[in-house]
Amino acid sequence: MSTRKDRLKKLVEVQEQLKALHEMRRAGFLAKAVAAGQEAADIAARFDAPDSLSTLFPEIYQQRIAAALAERDRNLEAARLETGNLATATARTNMVERAYRDARREHERQRSDRERLELIEQKFGSEK
8 A cells, every 4th residue: 555655746746747738738828828919919010001801891890809809808708717726726735845845754764763663672682
């Protein structure tokens, strides 16, 4: 059977992976939000260009700008939610790491106590 220390060590690794997942998802949402914002800006710039077809199809330009801005807002909201998930994962990771450090110290203390007892037993055993 594995010790508490070993189980906590594995749990720390899993929590680190989960934290990395949330970081990557947040970065992905932010990148998508920036791309959608840039798309809206590009369409708006083409809308104002003198050789644009915006005079013939202004509603299409407006729809695309609105859609790009809505996409940006959705991604920003998803990134905000992912930030909350990241904070939760970070807190869990920190708690598990503290528990692991405590278990490791306890394990080391018990091991050193056993070694001292063995030395004492050897000393008294050799005096008899």
